[in-house]
Amino acid sequence: MDRRGTSSEKWEKYAGRDILPLWVADMDLPMPPFVLHAMRRRLKHPILGYTSTPQAATEAMVDWLGRRYGWRVSAQWLVWVGGVVPGFTLAAQAVAEAGSQLVLPVPAYPPFFRVAERAGLRGVFSPLVRVGDRWEMDFDDLRAKITRQTAAVLFCNPHNPTGRVYDKTELTALVDLVVSTDTVLISDEIHCPLVLDGDHEHIPVASLDSSVATRSITLFAPTKAYNFPGVGGAVAVIPNAGIRERFEDAVAGMASNISPLAYAAMTAAFRDQSQWLARRNAFLAGNAAMLEDAVGTLRGVETTHVEGTFMAWLDVSKLGLANPAAYFETRGLGLADGVEFGAPGFLRWNLGCGRPLLETGVERLTDAINELATKRR
Ligand SMILES: Cc1ncc(COP(=O)(O)O)c(C=O)c1O
Numbered sequence: 315m316d317r318r319g320t321s322s323e324k325w326e327k328y329a330g331r332d333i334l335p336l337w338v339a340d341m342d343l344p345m346p347p348f349v350l351h352a353m354r355r356r357l358k359h360p361i362l363g364y365t366s367t368p369q370a371a372t373e374a375m376v377d378w379l380g381r382r383y384g385w386r387v388s389a390q391w392l393v394w395v396g397g398v399v400p401g402f403t404l405a406a407q408a409v410a411e412a413g414s415q416l417v418l419p420v421p422a423y424p425p426f427f428r429v430a431e432r433a434g435l436r437g438v439f440s441p442l443v444r445v446g447d448r449w450e451m452d453f454d455d456l457r458a459k460i461t462r463q464t465a466a467v468l469f470c471n472p473h474n475p476t477g478r479v480y481d482k483t484e485l486t487a488l489v490d491l492v493v494s495t496d497t498v499l500i501s502d503e504i505h506c507p508l509v510l511d512g513d514h515e516h517i518p519v520a521s522l523d524s525s526v527a528t529r530s531i532t533l534f535a536p537t538k539a540y541n542f543p544g545v546g547g548a549v550a551v552i553p554n555a556g557i558r559e560r561f562e563d564a565v566a567g568m569a570s571n572i573s574p575l576a577y578a579a580m581t582a583a584f585r586d587q588s589q590w591l592a593r594r595n596a597f598l599a600g601n602a603a604m605l606e607d608a609v610g611t612l613r614g615v616e617t618t619h620v621e622g623t624f625m626a627w628l629d630v631s632k633l634g635l636a637n638p639a640a641y642f643e644t645r646g647l648g649l650a651d652g653v654e655f656g657a658p659g660f661l662r663w664n665l666g667c668g669r670p671l672l673e674t675g676v677e678r679l680t681d682a683i684n685e686l687a688t689k690r691r
Contacts, residue, residue, distance in 0.1 A: 315342050315668070328648050334667075334675050337650040339474065341541045341624065341666025343597075345579075346590045349540055352582035353575050365574040367394050374584035375534075375549055381587075382507075385521035391553050393562055394577075398504045398533045398548045399425045400569035405531040405550065406433035406466055408560040409498045414465035419451055421627075421655035423474045423502070435465055439656065442476060447619045449476040449627070453487050460491045466498040467491075472505040472516065472622030475655050475662040477602075479514040479622040482522075489519065489526040498557065501532045504548070505623045507539035507591055510599040514621045520551065527553045531561060536583035539591060541666070547576030598624050601665040601672050608676045612683045624666040631659030633686060645682035647675060 317325050324335045324342075356362075372389050379385045395401040403425070406416055410433040418426055420439045430437035440456050442449040460467060469488070472479045480488075492499045499519065506516040520530035535548035552558040602620035609617045609628065616629040628649075630638045638661055639651035652660030665672070 315344060317342060333643055333646050333648040334671060334678070335648045336664045336667070336675060337648050337662070339538065339623075339625065339664060339666070340543045341664075342668060342671070343541060343594070343666060345541045346583075346586070346588075348586065348588070348590075349542065349579050349582045352578045353545075356574055356578040362574050365572065365577060367392075367572075368577055368581065371577050371581045371584075374581045378584040379518070379521075379534075379551070383516065383518050383521055385518050387551055387553070391551050391558065393550045393552060393558060393565065394572050395533075395548050395550055395565050396569035396572060397537075397546045398502055398535050400565075401533040401548050401550055402426075402468060402500050402502050402531075403429050403432055404564040404568060405500045405533070405561055406430070406435060406468065408531075408564040409466050409500075409557065410435050411465050413463075415461075415463050416466050416468055417456070417460050417464050417497075418468040419456075419470075419473075421475055421652065421657040421660065422468075423470060424654040426468055426470070427656065429468060433465075438464070442473075444618065444629075448621070449473070449478050449618060451480075451484060451488065453491075456488070456491055460495050460497060462495055464495060464497045466500050468500050468502075469519065470502045470505075471519065472503075472508060474505060474623050475625050475650070475652075475657075475660075476618065476627045477620035477623050477625055479509055479511075479516055480519075481514070482517055485517055485519045485522060489522055492529065493523075493525045497529065499526060499530045501530060503532055504535050504538050506534065507536065508595060508598070508624060509622045510595050510602055510624075511619070511621045516622065518551075520553070524553075529554065529557070531557060536580055539594070540579075540583040540586075542579050545573070545576050545579055547572050547580050549580075598665055601667070601669070602626060604669075604672060605663060605665065605676060608680060612680065613687065615679075615683060620665070624664065626663040626665060628661045628663055629659065630661055633683075635686075642679075642682060645685075646678045647682070 416430040416435040614633045650662035
């Protein structure tokens, strides 16, 4: 869709320049009519005042977790919050203890890096490792790093930026570590409706066992999958009453105001039982396949299979460029710089766009790589 005139952050960055915006994680694809309809219905009342959580929102969320993931949660466990980023940042503050550590797998979504600092924790990074066509957690490394000094592990699944949807074996191994070290698990699962490959399924990590549920804070939001990220809004699931109280305290006055339009949109999305999401995911999977196929034919650039999210994670380190993001900008591609994810030599490609734009992007990528190869001959 043409987004001119909407102050789109994604498009404004390159306004007036012939650079395709393939960076920040929002999509150029419309949100579903039933979500828009719910927002319009709310607008029939001319006052958008401070809003307490509508019972319909709570019921829709509880039902959604049960229906999609078989996770039976109590309505009392939910804490609504202004967004997932404030949610995980305040979650870390809520569980922080002086001198303790926050462990996070890297590469990571850039705001993850600021969390430790804001909570007064020491950040400890555990690199993911590439195994064949996917990125995996390194459990030996994690075992060495998750200790009794760890206040929390900050986890993301499906994983931005690598596109992994972790399987049950991996999640169980993580749970074992978290439980045995008496640590809290903060899990950002914003991308969970976006599983693009039928061979994978999302499992909310806290649903695996009550031993992890009672030490977890899981953040969900339909804003990514249904593409209304600018509206904001998220919900934390916190089974442990003590942790929940501390989180509510941290959120109060910081990120506790949720717009009535956000509640209307989130409720409509959580209620969705149509085929809309399956169709959207099939479209995104087609985009992922097109990019993966193209990259497979190019020398010096590699990617792994996008199992979930709408991001492809490109390894361009073999091209030997000092600043790959800047180089590709000069070739008309505005990609997210791996440096911000803790991974120099990598670029993240946002697949949430129309097919013609993607095709142009793939052509530009091919030309840019061929040009480098020619220069070096
Ligand atoms: C992993 C992850 N968490 C959180 C967010 C943003 O969440 P919010 O807009 O609700 O703060 C994003 C957006 O790209 C994301 O990829």
